[in-house]
Amino acid sequence: MKELKLRGFVTPADCGGNVAKALQLAKALELNKVVLTGDVSWAEPLVLTSGMYLVLENCHLQADLVTPLEENFSFRQKFITIEGENSSITGNIHIFNTHHLNISGLKIAGHLTCEYTLWGNIHHIEFTQGGLSLGRGCGNFIVQEIDSAVPAKIDGSISCGKVIPGTKPDLNSIVFCDSRFTSTEPAVQLGAAEDCGIINIQVDHITAENTAVLVGKGLEQSPYLFQNLTFTHLSTPVAYQNPVLHVYEK
Amino acid sequence: MILNVNDIQYFGDCDSATIQNAIDAAVKNGCSQITIPRYNARTDSMEWRISRAIRLPSNFTLILDNCYMVQETGVYDNMFTNRNTCEGFTLEDEQTNIAIIGKGNVCLDGGEHNHLLEKTSGRYGFPRVWKNTMFFWHNVNGLRLENVHIENQRWWAVTHVFCRNVTIKNVNFDAIPHVPNMDGIDLRIGCNHFDIQNITGRTGDDVIAMSAISGTEYGWKVEGKDTHIHDVKIRNVLGDPFIHLVVRFLNHDGNEIYNVDVDTVMDVSDFTTKKRPHATIDMGCALYSKIRPSQLGETRNIRVRNVTSRGETAVRLNHQLTDAVFTNIKTYGDNIAAIGTQGKGGYMEDVVFEDVYYGSVQQEIFVSTPLPPEKYHGAAIALTDVTGNITVKNLTVDKVRHLVKANKALSVAIENSQCTQCLIPYELSGGATVTVDGEDVQ
Known part of the structure; x- marks a missing residue:
């Protein structure tokens, strides 16, 4: 164990090829760092907990990554980083009830979904399928340098059904910038829910094929659900299907 | 050559000494990095x-893994x-x-x-x-x-x-x-x-402070x-400065601040609490001068874009400022002003605002009871004791007590404004003037 500590990380090879055990061992040793290389696949979802630093180096990972679905402040995860270098993930990533999330440097064929997550930094990600979805309760995000063949969603109706009692579900204070979309669908899609507003969202420096941003879904909704939106430096227009309390578009 | 800070030969009497020993050994061995x-x-x-x-030498990278x-x-x-x-x-x-x-x-x-x-x-x-x-x-x-x-x-x-x-x-x-x-x-x-x-x-205080x-x-x-402080680019700040400022400009004593570009600042303080920042962008201050206060022209060529504020004031103009453009300034929550001041005096010249939105919820604090219009508070532009001139293009105001409030020789030129539910549009005294699309008001 001392050798592992000195090395600073755990690999599945340290656990007989068992990726889930590698995560558990990294946690048990308080190293909280797992490095994956080569082709790695795991049938069960890999559970990421507080402090986990998952590094993919020249790796193709086929697995789902999840945080525990605990509907309680006490079980909130903090500080989760997934970082790739020349690496890809085929699978879905679901982040729930987490503060301080960093994901970068990956090609992802799958959904990256966040709910009740604050302080997120997602950058340098290429999506070939699935795409980025920021759902209920997400805020204080910077999303930057995304190359995507599929749309991204910032949507109050995205929910796994679990809630955090006492937490407002609004999506608030999100900057989505410096990104490129090759889908013919609207690139960034903003959607509210009756109890979940879309507030203080900025989308800037986006290159898209057709519509850069789609606001709303045409449902009967209060204009107060979409407030304070900023759209700047977009290659293509914004389409509005719902009223917005205040929008700045240049 | 890769040095390992956990190598026993670098151990000192404390962790600082250990790290410093490793750094010093790296430099001695021509290695420019440790982890x-x-x-x-x-x-x-x-x-x-x-x-x-931990004292770092030149041409050196410290990796924190x-x-x-x-x-x-x-x-x-x-x-x-x-x-x-x-x-x-x-x-x-x-x-x-x-x-x-x-x-x-x-x-x-x-x-x-x-x-x-x-x-x-x-x-x-x-x-x-x-x-x-x-x-x-x-x-x-x-x-x-x-x-x-x-x-x-x-x-x-x-x-x-x-x-x-x-x-x-x-x-x-x-x-x-x-x-x-x-x-x-x-x-x-x-x-x-x-x-x-x-x-x-x-x-616990200002998120980014430029203080010359x-x-x-x-x-x-x-x-x-x-x-001087100059040629600064700031982009994407999502900050909660407790009760203070998200981005601050302050200069006195012959020190200048110029060529600063700020793009996207969001005040992310919790809008369900009474505590809120004084301002999201704070320009100058009458205090803190020891030799002489800054003079007009010593804070200049400032560009600020895309500001979202739930602070008392979105942009606070104090003391002096010239050649500044603020674009897309918007408030949410329960602000006192979109453009305000500390009230300790100031002179503004060639200060331009483009696309300002003041939208207060006008609710009782802590409860969601809407205030009746006669109790509306706040002002889109509240510049007490400020003189000079400012221009505001595309001003949108929803639910406010005053559109413009000024008490000194300040000229406010508003171009293209939309205002709904304003109790007393203009409260002007002391030679303050307002023009809306070239027409004098009051």
């Missing part, structure tokens, strides 16, 4: 306790500083190319506070408060700080004096404001060519360097 890992072999623990500043570093209890020193800090006062002494790069979940913790405050600085046996800034950079050309989480800083977190060509990126703060002045990033005199990007989190004023740092002047 601080998570595991600390000397103490067989997962933390590095810093009891004295998923590590936790905490300042030792009861000590008075920085966590990181450059080798010549406060010892080299010429361009020849200037250090170059120092980087601290975080990987993974790097946490730098101020730990338990040591009671060294601005009010105890240099008194009662305490050293100067500068010992309490976590990062202290002086006279450096080429500095990088990336991917770190900083919490519970003892005073200002990252401080620069006479530094240039600095990149700060992906830095997150989490400070519980139990002591004063827990700023995030401070630029003091002599700082220029800064690129600051993706700064997030909660600080006289103080202790006047004793650390660098021969051949000017004392």
Whole structure:
């Protein structure tokens, strides 16, 4: 164990090829760092907990990554980083009830979904399928340098059904910038829910094929659900299907 | 050659000594980088306790690999500083190319506070408060700080004096404001060519403060360097400054601030609480001058775009300002003003606002009961004791007591305004004038 500590990380090879055990061992040793290389696949979802630093180096990972679905402040995860270098993930990533999330440097064929997550930094990600979805309760995000063949969603109706009692579900204070979309669908899609507003969202420096941003879904909704939106430096227009309390578009 | 800080030959009497020994050995062996890992072999623990500043040489990169570093209890020193800090006062002494790069979940913790405050600085046996800034950079050309989480800083977190060509990126703060002045990033005199990007989190005081004023740092002047702050780019700041300011401009005593570009600042303080920041962007201040107050023209060529505020004021204009453009300024929550002031006097010239939105919820605090219109508060533009001229293009106001409130010889030119539910549009005195689309009002 001392050798592992000195090395600073755990690999599945340290656990007989068992990726889930590698995560558990990294946690048990308080190293909280797992490095994956080569082709790695795991049938069960890999559970990421507080402090986990998952590094993919020249790796193709086929697995789902999840945080525990605990509907309680006490079980909130903090500080989760997934970082790739020349690496890809085929699978879905679901982040729930987490503060301080960093994901970068990956090609992802799958959904990256966040709910009740604050302080997120997602950058340098290429999506070939699935795409980025920021759902209920997400805020204080910077999303930057995304190359995507599929749309991204910032949507109050995205929910796994679990809630955090006492937490407002609004999506608030999100900057989505410096990104490129090759889908013919609207690139960034903003959607509210009756109890979940879309507030203080900025989308800037986006290159898209057709519509850069789609606001709303045409449902009967209060204009107060979409407030304070900023759209700047977009290659293509914004389409509005719902009223917005205040929008700045240049 | 790769040096391992956990190699027993570098072990010192404390973690600081161990790291410093490894750095010194690296330099001696022509190695320009070391990594601080998570595991600390000397103490067989997962933390590095810093009891004295780690002093970094030129052309050196320190990688922080998923590590936790905490300042030792009861000590008075920085966590990181450059080798010549406060010892080299010429361009020849200037250090170059120092980087601290975080990987993974790097946490730098101020730990338990040591009671060294601005009010105890240099008194009662305490050293100067500068010992309490976590990062202290002086006279450096080429500095990088990336991917770190900083919490519970003892005073200002990252401080620069006479530094240039600095990149700060992906830095997150989490400070519980139990002591004063827990700023995030401070630029003091002599700082220029800064690129600051993706700064997030909660600080106990200003998130980013550009303060070119006289103080202790006047004793650390660098021969051949000017004392101004200029050519600064700031982008993507999502900050909660407790009750203070998200981005601050302050200069006096002949020091100038110019060529500053700020793009996207969101005040992310919790709008369900009564506590709110004084301002999101704060321009100047009548206080803090020791030699002479700044004069018109000494804060100039300022461009600020995309500001979202739930503070008392979105943009606060104080003291003096010229040649400044603020674009897309919007409020939410329960603001006092979109464009306001401290009320200690000021002169504005060629100050232009484009696309300003004031939208207050006008609710009783803590409850969602809407206020009746006769109880509406706030003003889109509230510039008490300010003179000069400002132009506001595309002003949108919803639910407000005053559209413009001014009491001195201030000319406000509004072009294209939309106002709904305004109780008293103009409250003007002392020679203040307002034109709307070229027509005088009142």
